[in-house]
Amino acid sequence: MRKIIFNIVIVIVVFSCNSKSNSNYQKIKDIDNVKKGKVLFIGKADDLEAFNHINVMNWSSASLNHTNSITDKKVIGDSIVMEIDSIIEPQQLLLTSWSKDSNYRAEFIGKPNDTIIFEIKNKRLRIKGEKADEHNFYSSLRDSTPRYIHNPYKGSIMEYKSRVDSIYRKQVDFFNKYVKRHNITSKSFIDFVESSLKYSHMYQLLTPNTEKRGDSVYLSGPDEFFTIIQKEYGSKERLFDLKDYIGDVTIDDFKDESHLNRLSFKSALTVLIRNYFETSDHPSYSKEKFLAEKAIIEYNFDEKIQEYAIASLITVYHDRGLGHSKQSVSFLKNEIHQYGKQYPDSEYTKEMEDILLDLNSFELKLPESALNTKLLSKYGDTLTLGEIFNRSNKRIRVVNFWASWCPPCISEIQKTKDFRDKLSVENNVEWIYLSIDEDEKKWLEKSKELESYLNVRNQYLVMNGSKSPLGRDLKIHWIPRYIILNKQNQIVLNNAPHPSDNVAFKKIIDSIK
Template sequence: MRKIIFYIVLVIVVFSCNSKNNSNHKKIKDINNVKKGKVLIIGKTDDLRPFNHFSVLNASSASLIHGNCITDRKVIGDSIVMEIDSILEPQLLHLTSWSKDFKYRATFMAKPNDTIIFEIKNKRFSIKGEKADEHNFYSSLQDSTPRYIHNPYKGSIIEYKSRVDSIYRKKVGFFNKYVRRHNITSKLFIDFVESDLKYSHIYELIIPRTQKNGDSFYLAGPEELFTIIQKEYSSKEQLFNFKDYLGDITIDDFKDESHLNIGSFKSALSVLIRNYFDTSDHPSYSKEKFLAEKAVIEHNFDEKTKEYAIASLITVYHGRGFGYSKKSVSFFKNVIREYGKKYPDSEYTKEMEDFIEDLNSFELKLSQSALNTKLLSKNGDTLTLGEIFNRSNKRIRVINFWASWCPPCVSEIKKAQNFRDKLSVKNSVEWIYLSIDEDEKKWLKKSKELESYLNIRNQYLVINGKNSSLGRYLKVHSIPRYIILNKQNQVVLNNSPHPSDSIVFKRIINSIE
């Protein structure tokens, strides 16, 4: 009881600090406004370092490009209050932090106006409070059942399905026992978890995990289900039966708009449209394929689902490099503008504006200040990007922003080496590797480890990294980042697919004259 009183007092103290000079009536009004449609995460710790690194990912947020959704945080002594904005329906939140070599993770369903209370003690993260059993479920599920991220496709899609189905059954079994053991009666919680588990299972089937990331994690690769089936069944006499593989899934299973607050529903819907509901045979990520998928969405769903699904469609095509020619850029801009007119108050407006800005960079030459960005060579020499360009003419160039501390960057460099070498010879592609490391020694050490994968000559450290003139001009906010320039040093794609997405990447390179 004392802990509960402490946390109540802490919340009042923290939010009253925001308006010291206002009246008591104003303070109470502000607190009520903060609580409306929001979630508070309140914690106490015996190690203050994690408080500097907390982030919360909202798997069901309006944003199509997920990021840290903490809108405010206050630290008082050994306690913290974090505020999550615009939680109007149940959402799945992923909380992470770290201290030295120890990582803290928790996943929980949060409802509007929830208060999540946690404690870090002896390197252990635990959620307390009245709804602790509900809030601890997902972390208990991860600890007690196999995880999909450890389950890769190994060459047989049927064998892969068997393992995915087995994991799903174990998760459902654990959930049913957990509900009974903790006497959970909340229909909202039970319906949310049951639906989330179902849609997560469908997503795992339709997007096999083919790419290793770290020691034991696997991610979905660029080769989607249809491509994998083509490879696996091209020499077999029998045909692949999608219905047997996916079960009795129909488009009607995705018409309940109330499930749009479940991240796995959104993910499963998008990939099913691409790989199952759209039955056209147009080339992947072509204009014709885009229009076919868009038609499926427009003919089958109500407005709220259309708003999400078309925005997701645009996002995926942008990520896969659609818009690398004058015709496709013009078409894509028109599609995005039409979307803006149809959904002027869309939750996804920010992403659409960013895509238009990216497309506007097509055939744009780097500014003089960007070309004058100072780079440090492995030998300790200082030079500019413009000087590197002047070494050779009439070559397609690919700039890769990376860093020693970025596992996806290192993984991409390793797995695409042979493909990059072929493009260098056949298409006269020059690869330029620009590290945004702050620590020169760490960059040199990692560069030494990767010397068999990298072009030794074209490796540089960007002085001031993302804050350099080049980083700001190209808006390098995240890595790995690949930028393709044509033979006139004009931007073809400001945020291109990775080289490991070899089919799409080669199509782009081949289109450059």
């Protein structure tokens, strides 16, 4: 039946193309009442190349990856008809495309059985039809208010907060005026946008963007927030008050299961659990930190939010290296099996199965592609990580990924020299320093500056940095990063604590046989 309806719409679109009459849009809309649980997209374009790259992302879908949701697509002349998977409640959708000269984007709230009529004209994508005012809100918001992505951290976290708060106030003010100007009365739309703006504000406070200034780069993102705080407040008598920074936020603000259809809710929930509600000092993305976050989720939230939050927890931790080491692979496998038993009909089963497949194929050794990655020595020689390993046997190895532009990396190198020297002697540890700098000259300059802290022999530049096979295989998404290998070159820990955490680091080294 669905295919028949879809083909009827195609016929109507063909007629629309031939007649060049916009009146046929209403005929297409009339078919909507026999469509069940689907969202139909009907569009025209004066830039036909855009049809080759068109996507609809369901940001509120069951998938944790927000993949392309198009299930049917037909292009006839200057028109297109698409269909996406069924939705049972309002969802946050993103329609995107691009061509050689332009990028197109429309973010909006799609409801069950909607028909979305859009037009690409004069290098702009706009949504038409009776709900156009609602559907074009997010595009208008982007055009009329400052964007968080253009609001980088510039060295002062409180000054950054001031700008984030200002953007939020401007967004709320624009929304209130927009609703009044367009006489929007839909309570579901108003509630959706108000809550989404609030959650986005919370998320942005804990995930500042990066800004480059000359030779300096201010680190940022969910993994670096507390690095920023430590850098700014570590030597000050005044303490940083996280509760004052975030504002009046409690776990109760995240207990409404109906808000799971908001991407901003999901994003804010996970980052607040990791950086605010869970207060232990366990190493980031360690087994201990995982269990602490999981305990927060299970104690505070009902089943539906638990189902999402634990699936997200497993996915993010795996992406950051948990399960890719001798000490954690069986742990993460067991957590996934437990998840399957607790949520046998989970919407996120496919993601869990994919992670298990990856874990089962992991042999605790670096892949050949990683071992064969090209490295550049300080003296201009080219060699591979495998060749470095072959120079000496029966040594524990610590691989340190760093860069000249990374203040925490440099701080670790400077303040842990004595500790590293002690491990080299007492535990036969070999330290290998791999820079992911894009600029060879800056790497050499910083290496020269740090020569009293580094082993000259074991310093190398990774060709293509984090995009190299080594970077991809080890998931080098952030630095500083420490990877510990045993005497058989098996990965003991893919994301070890920083050496400045002397006790935890030494305990791991002592446990290696």
